[in-house]
Amino acid sequence: xxxxxxxxxxxxxxxxxxxxxxxxxxxxxxxxxxxxxxxxxxxxxxxxxxxxxxxxxxxxxxxxxxxxxxxxxxxxxxxxxxxxxxxxxxxxxxxxxxxxxxxxxxxxxxxxxxxxxxxxxxxxxxxxxxxxxxxxxxxxxxxxxxxxxxxxxxxxxxxxxxxxxxxxxxxxxxxxxxxxxxxxxxxxxxxxxxxxxxxxxxxxxxxxxxxxxxxxxxxxxxxxxxxxxxxxxxxxxxxxxxxxxxxxxxxxxxxxxxxxxxxxxxxxxxxxxxxxxxxxxxxxxxxxxxxxxxxxxxxxxxxxxxxxxxxxxxxxxxxxxxxxxxxxxxxxxxxxxxxxxxxxxxxxxxxxxxxxxxxxxxxxxxxxxxxxxxxxxxxxxxxxxxxxxxxxxxxxxxxxxxxxxxxxxxxxxxxxxxxxxxxxxxxxxxxxxxxxxxxxxxxxxxxxxxxxxxxxxxxxxxxxxxxxxxxxxxxxxxxxxxxxxxxxxxxxxxxxxxxxxxxxxxxxxxxxxxxxxxxxxxxxxxxxxxxxxxxxxxxxxxxxxxxxxxxxxxxxxxxxxxxxxxxxxxxxxxxxxxxxxxxxxxxxxxxxxxxxxxxxxxxxxxxxxxxxxxxxxxxxxxxxxxxxxxxxxxxxxxxxxxxxxxxxxxxxxxxxxxxxxxxxxxxxxxxxxxxxxxxxxxxxx
Numbered sequence: 001x002x003x004x005x006x007x008x009x010x011x012x013x014x015x016x017x018x019x020x021x022x023x024x025x026x027x028x029x030x031x032x033x034x035x036x037x038x039x040x041x042x043x044x045x046x047x048x049x050x051x052x053x054x055x056x057x058x059x060x061x062x063x064x065x066x067x068x069x070x071x072x073x074x075x076x077x078x079x080x081x082x083x084x085x086x087x088x089x090x091x092x093x094x095x096x097x098x099x100x101x102x103x104x105x106x107x108x109x110x111x112x113x114x115x116x117x118x119x120x121x122x123x124x125x126x127x128x129x130x131x132x133x134x135x136x137x138x139x140x141x142x143x144x145x146x147x148x149x150x151x152x153x154x155x156x157x158x159x160x161x162x163x164x165x166x167x168x169x170x171x172x173x174x175x176x177x178x179x180x181x182x183x184x185x186x187x188x189x190x191x192x193x194x195x196x197x198x199x200x201x202x203x204x205x206x207x208x209x210x211x212x213x214x215x216x217x218x219x220x221x222x223x224x225x226x227x228x229x230x231x232x233x234x235x236x237x238x239x240x241x242x243x244x245x246x247x248x249x250x251x252x253x254x255x256x257x258x259x260x261x262x263x264x265x266x267x268x269x270x271x272x273x274x275x276x277x278x279x280x281x282x283x284x285x286x287x288x289x290x291x292x293x294x295x296x297x298x299x300x301x302x303x304x305x306x307x308x309x310x311x312x313x314x315x316x317x318x319x320x321x322x323x324x325x326x327x328x329x330x331x332x333x334x335x336x337x338x339x340x341x342x343x344x345x346x347x348x349x350x351x352x353x354x355x356x357x358x359x360x361x362x363x364x365x366x367x368x369x370x371x372x373x374x375x376x377x378x379x380x381x382x383x384x385x386x387x388x389x390x391x392x393x394x395x396x397x398x399x400x401x402x403x404x405x406x407x408x409x410x411x412x413x414x415x416x417x418x419x420x421x422x423x424x425x426x427x428x429x430x431x432x433x434x435x436x437x438x439x440x441x442x443x444x445x446x447x448x449x450x451x452x453x454x455x456x457x458x459x460x461x462x463x464x465x466x467x468x469x470x471x472x473x474x475x476x477x478x479x480x481x482x483x484x485x486x487x488x489x490x491x492x493x494x495x496x497x498x499x500x501x502x503x504x505x506x507x508x509x510x511x512x513x514x515x516x517x518x519x520x521x522x523x524x525x526x527x528x529x530x531x532x533x534x535x536x537x538x539x540x541x542x543x544x545x546x547x548x549x550x551x552x553x554x555x556x557x558x559x560x561x562x563x564x565x566x567x568x569x570x571x572x573x574x575x576x577x578x579x580x581x582x583x584x585x586x587x588x589x590x591x592x593x594x595x596x597x598x599x600x601x602x603x604x605x606x607x608x609x610x611x612x613x614x615x616x617x618x619x620x621x622x623x624x625x626x627x628x629x630x631x632x633x634x635x636x637x638x639x640x641x642x643x644x645x646x647x648x649x650x651x652x653x654x655x656x657x658x659x660x661x662x663x664x665x666x667x668x669x670x671x672x673x674x675x676x677x678x679x680x681x682x683x684x685x
Contacts, residue, residue, distance in 0.1 A: 008033075013473040014084040015419045016052040020061060024071035027082045030091060030537070038079040038116040044149045044156075045114040046078040049085050049092050052419040053263075053276035053326040055335050056126045057109045062333075063129040064138045070129075073139060077146040078113075085110070086325060086423060087471050090482060090531045093542050097167050099123040113145050118539050119160035122148075164539060171542050186582055187605035195592045195599045196228045196237050202593060203240045207269050208247035210593060214274070216264045217248060219284040220547055220596035226291050227600065227632045231607050238295075245292055248285075249304055250377035255339065256361070257375065257407040259311035261285050263329075271376050272369045275336040275416070276329040279316055279426045280550050282308055286433035290440040294630035305437045309446060312430065318420070321452040322460070322472065323427045328417035338416050340372040341406070349409055350402050357402045360384055360395075421473040424461050424481055427453055428488035429550065435495035439627035447499060454496060457489070467534070468512070483530045483544070486516045487556035494563055499627060501620050501638040503646060506567055513564055513573070516557070525576065526583050527554050545584065551597035554580065558601050566609060566635055569647040581605065607633050608665050610683060614638040615652045616659030625676055626661070631683060 008028055009021040020027055028034035030047075038045045048065075050057035064070045074080050085092035085108065092110065098120035100106040105125070112123035122145055127138040136144070149156050199221050202210045209215045222241045229238035248254060251270025253262045260282050262273030286308050293301035316324045331338040343365045347354045358364070360381065363373040377384075381399065385392040434450035437443065461469045461477050468481035468489065481489075493509035496502070519532040522543060529541040530553065545554050558580045565573035581588070581601060588595040588602060612634055614623045623638035637646065642653050652662050652672075660672040661679050673679050 009082060013476055013478075014052075014087050014421060014471075015417070016050060016054075016057075016084040016086075017082050019052060019058075020065060020082050023061065023065045024068045024075075025065050025080050026071075026075045027080050030081050030083050030088060032537075034079055034081050035116075035118065035537075038114075041079070042116060043077065043079050044121075044145065045081060045116065045118065046074065047081045047083060047091075047095060047110075047112045047114060049083045049095065049110040049112070050108045051085050051326070052417060053278065053328045054108045055274065055276070055329045056107075058330055058333075060109050060126055060138075064127070067129070070139055070142075073142045077142065084421075086419075087421070087479060089484070090535070090538055090542070093530060093544060094167065094538065094540060095120055095123065097170065097542070098163055099125070101163060101166055101170075115157060115160045119164045121156050121160040121163065167542075168540055171540065187602060189606055191589050192228060192599075192603060192606055193232070194589050195602065196225065196232075196234060198590065199225060199592050199596070200236060200240060203244075204268060205240070205243075208240070208244035209265075209268075209270070210244075213268045214264050214266050215268060215270065216549070217253075217261070217281060217285060218244075218593065218596070219288050220551060220600065221593055223288050223291060224592070224596050224599050224603070226288065226295055227603055230295060230630060230632060231603065242292065242296070245288065245301070246380070249300070250380065252369070252374035252376045254304075255311065256377075257403050257410060258315075259307035259309075260315075261308070272374060273336075274329055275339055277311075277316075277327040278549075279312070279323050279325055279423075280429050282312060282316075283426070283429040283433040284550070286430075287436050290433070290436040291630060291632065293440045294628065302441050305441060305446075306443065309434065309437060309449065313445075313449060315418075317449075318422065318456075320460070321456040322422035323430050323453060324418060324420045325423055325426060326419040327415075328419070331414050331416040336369075336374075338410070338413055340369065340374055342367070342372055345409075346373070346406075349405055353398055353402050356395075356398060359388070360399060421471050422456075422460075423471050423485075424457060424468060425470075425485040425488040425550070427457055428485070428492040431492035432488070432495045435492070435499045438499050439624075442624065442628065450492075450496060451500070454492065480532055480535050482532075483516070483520050483528050483553035483557065484550065486512055486520070487553045487560060488550075490516075490560040490564070491556055494560070498636050499624070501623060501640075503637070503639065503643045506564070506637075506646070509560070510564055510568060513560060526579050528557050545598075546594050547597045552595075555595075555597040555601065558598070562601070562604065562609075563635055566611060567637070567646070567648060577601075578605070604633050610634040611648055611664040612636040612679070613648050613652050613662040613664075614659065615649060615662070616640065616654070617657045618659040622659055622661065622676065626679065629676075629680060 003022040005022050005024045007021060007026055009017040012018060012029055083091055095112040096106045096110060099110060099112060103124055107125045109126055112120050114120050127141055128135055130137050210218050210221055222244050225237040225241035228234055247270050253265045253270045253273040260277050263276045263278055263281055264274055266272045266274060286305055289301045289305045329335050343363055346358055346363055350357055361375045362368050362378055367373050381396060382392055385395045431450045431453050434446045438446035460472050463469060469477040470479040470481050470485055490509040490512050493505040497505040520528040522529060527543045530544050531538060531541050545552050558577045561573040561577035588598045592599045610633055617640055619638040619640050637648050639649055643649055662672055663670045663679060663682055670682055
C-alpha cells in the first residue's frame with residue numbers, strides 16, 4: 001500500500017528508524033546533511049532517541065510523530081533527527097547525561113533540543129499529546145522551545161555551554177590518593193564482606209532481586225553473591241542469589257512456553273514484565289544460570305539454559321549465524337498481547353487439563369494482569385505438587401504437555417516485531433554465555449552456536465582496514481566499534497579458548513587489546529573512552545564506568561587486561577587493570593549495585609587467580625571435565641602439542657605426550673597432576 005509520507009529514514013537499515021520512515025515529520029538520520037542544515041538555517045536541532053522494542057517510543061510516535069499538525073510544527077521550527085540508541089550508544093550516552101542533569105531522570109524515548117553546534121540545552125523523555133502526568137504537552141514544548149530560541153538566544157546558548165561543560169567535568173575521574181604500589185594491601189577480604197553486606201541490605205528476601213519495582217535482573221549482583229558464597233561459604237549470599245534466579249524463572253518475566261526472559265518486571269513479584277526480549281539480557285542470564293548449575297548441580301538451571309538458548313536459536317538467530325537484537329514488547333499495537341491468555345482460551349485448548357494448569361500457573365477468569373493472564377508460578381511445581389497431593393513426575397509431565405499445546409497455538413498469533421540488526425558487543429555477550437553454558441552442561445549445541453557466531457562476526461563486522469564495526473544488517477556493516485564492542489569481543493575470545501583449546505582465539509584477543517589501548521585510552525592511561533580517536537562526529541568522548549543493563553565496558557576491559565596480562569606475561573596490562581580498580585576507590589564497596597561487575601574483579605584481586613594448564617594427548621577431554629566445575633577465579637589453557645608464544649604452556653609437555661594438569665597461583669606452581677579430583681582438592685585448599 002502506498003504511503004502518504006516518506007522521509008529520509010527510508011534509506012536506513014535500523015528497524016527503529018524504518019519504523020519512522022513514513023511519519024509526516026521530516027526526519028533525518030544523524031549525519032552531516034542534518035547538522036549542516038541546522039547551521040545554514042540557524043535552527044535548533046531536535047534529537048529523538050529510542051529503540052525498536054521500546055513501548056513508550058511507539059506510544060509517542062503514534063500520538064505525536066504520526067500527527068500531521070504536530071509534524072508541521074516540528075518541520076517548521078526544527079531540524080529533526082532520529083537516532084537508534086543501539087546503533088549510536090555514544091550519542092545516547094551524551095544526551096542522556098544532559099537530560100538527567102536537567103531533569104533528574106532519564107529513559108526512552110529521549111527527546112533533546114540542541115543548538116546548531118550540537119550542544120544540548122533542553123530535553124526530556126516521553127511528552128504526551130495533551131497535558132498529563134504533570135508533563136507539558138509535546139506541542140506546548142515545541143512552541144516554548146522555539147520561542148526561547150528566537151527571543152532568548154543568549155540564555156539558550158549559555159545554558160547549552162554550561163550543560164556541556166558540566167558533562168565534560170562529570171566525565172573526569174580522579175585517581176585515588178592511596179599509594180598504588182602496595183596493591184596487596186589495597187584489596188582485602190573485609191572489603192568483599194562489606195560489598196556482600198551492602199548488596200544484601202537492598203535485597204528482597206521474599207521475592208528475590210534487589211530494591212523495589214520495577215525490578216531488573218541485576219545479573220552482576222547475583223554473580224557476585226554466587227561467587228562470594230563459593231569463597232566464604234556465606235549462606236545468606238547463596239540464598240539470595242538462588243532466590244533471585246528462582247523467582248525470575250518462576251515469574252512472568254520468564255517465557256514459560258517459548259523460553260527466554262523479558263527485559264524487566266514492572267512489579268516486585270516478577271509477575272508482569274515489560275515484554276520486550278533483549279539479546280543481552282538473555283546472554284547475561286544464561287551466564288549466571290551456568291554458574292548456578294556448576295555451583296549447585298540443580299537440573300532446573302540446566303533446563304532453563306537449554307530453553308533460553310533454544311529461544312535464541314529459534315527466534316534471534318539469522319540464517320548466517322548472527323544474533324538479532326530484540327523482540328518488541330508489542331504485537332498488533334498492544335503490549336504483551338502475544339504472550340497473555342484468557343481463561344476461556346486455556347479451557348478451550350487444554351480441555352480436561354485446563355483446571356490443573358490454571359491452578360499451577362495462577363490463571364483466573366478475571367485475570368492476573370489487565371484482565372488477562374500471564375503464566376506465573378507463585379511457588380515451584382515441586383511445592384505445588386505436595387500441596388495438591390499429586391505425584392511430582394506426573395504433574396510435570398501433564399504441565400509439559402499443556403505448555404506444548406499452548407506454545408503451538410501461540411505460534412499462530414501475530415508475532416511481536418523483530419529488531420534484526422546484529423550488534424557486535426551484544427553478539428559477543430551471547431558467545432560468552434554459550435561458552436559458559438557449554439562448560440557447565442557439556443551440550444554441544446551451545447558451543448556450535450558460539451563458534452558459528454564468531455565466524456559470522458569475523459566475516460561481516462570488519463572493514464578493509466581491519467577496524468571492527470558496530471552493527472550489521474542486509475549485508476551492510478557500519479559505525480566504528482565502541483569500547484563495549486571491543487571489550488565484550490575480547491572476553492568472548494577468552495571464553496572460546498577456554499572451552500575449545502584453540503590458542504588463536506587468545507592471539508585474536510591480544511590483537512584487539514593492543515588496538516583498544518592505542519585508540520581508546522584516556523590521558524593518563526587509566527580508563528578508556530567509549531569512542532575511538534577515529535570518531536569525530538560527537539561533542540565529547542565519554543568514559544563510562546557504571547554497570548548498567550550490560551557491564552561497563554571499562555569493567556570488562558579491566559577483566560581483559562588482567563586475564564591477558566597473565567596469559568602473555570605483560571606486567572603493564574596487569575598494572576593498568578589494578579590502577580582502574582583502585583581509581584574507583586571505595587565507590588565499588590559503597591555502591592556495589594552500580595559497580596557489581598567491578599566488585600567481581602575485586603574478588604579476583606583478593607582471592608587470587610588459579611592458572612590452570614592442561615597438556616598432552618587427552619588435554620581437551622580433561623579440560624572439558626575441569627570446566628564443569630565452578631572455578632570462577634581461573635584462567636585456563638589446554639593444548640595437545642607445544643604452542644609458541646604462550647608462557648603458561650611453556651615447559652609443560654613431555655616426550656610421551658602424557659596428559660598432565662598444572663596449577664599455579666600466587667607465583668607458585670604445584671606438582672603436576674593426573675587426576676581432576678586432586679586438582680579440585682588443591683583448589684579448595
